[in-house]
Amino acid sequence: MKVGFIGTGSMGSLLIDAFIQSGALLPEQIRVSNRSPEKPLQLAKRHPGLTVCSCNTETASQSDLLFLCIKPLEFKSVISEIKGRLEARQIAISITSPVQLIHLESSLPCKVAKIIPSITNLTGGGASLCMYGSRIKEEDRQLIESLLSYISRPVEILESHTRITSDFSSCGPAFLSLFMEKWIDAAVEMTGIDRRTLNALAGEMLLGTGKLLTEEGFSPEQLQERVAVPGGITAQALALLDSNLNGLFYQLIKTTHDKYEEDLAKLDAAFGFTINRPRY
Secondary structure (H helix, E strand, O other): OOOEEEOOOOHHHHHHHHHHHOOOHHHHHEEEOOOHHHHHHHHEEEHHOOOOOOOOHHHHHHHOEEEEEEOHHHHHHHHHHHHHOOOOOEEEEEEOOOOOOOHHHHHHOOOOEEEEEEEHHHHHEEEEEEEOOOOOEEEEHHHHHHHHHOOEEEEEEOOOOOOHHHHHHOOOHHHHHHHHHHHHHHHHHHOOHHHHHHHHHHHHHHHHHHHHHHHOOHHHHHHHHHOOOOOHHHHHHHHHHHHHOOOOHHHHHHHHHHHHHHHHHHHHHHHHOOOOOOOO
């Protein structure tokens, strides 16, 4: 099986590194192309045997699975470029959340899917969000999820839930990292403790908390109940957090959805669709 990647930016490169490091793919199975040549050449140097193609059409024509790892507003031009080189047997996979399956199926002759990866996939952890077009058969689904299972837990979702699930699986590591950064900044300033020590402790805490939620079956509420003794230090701190965070997460969801819907409207216009979609 040959797997192509058009776009080798942050997430494209991450997926390639993760698939190779996990043993899911050999470098010889991978074809890549990018708007600028520097990143593909770096990948080829890092993974000898990987093929750098001269153009997107070459990558498309040589791939059984083709990952489209490009920005939303680049899709129309890239699809127009490659659609004549794709066949019904191939599978094109977008990793860009606002790009809809209907956009892809209306423009490409091949099977299509949408996958939302996460930076956590580089460690073999986290989820990959999976959505499938109407031409995808059961064996195609199994092929895609078998590949993704090397680096993540594949989870099929409704396309209408793309944004909110991405907030947790894909954006979540950045959101939690900001929380940890601000907390560590305050601790270092107030106590003089070594930042490296707290970074390590925070990482171990997040790893252990994730296992409690995924492997031990705890809910967030149950974790708080187990840790916080009524009237104790943790309980008082939780009350402080709860009062100060009130309403913040509604604003967070509104912010991510507003940006998503802005990009989606531009994509609908680019692909010639007029669709009245419900919010959230």
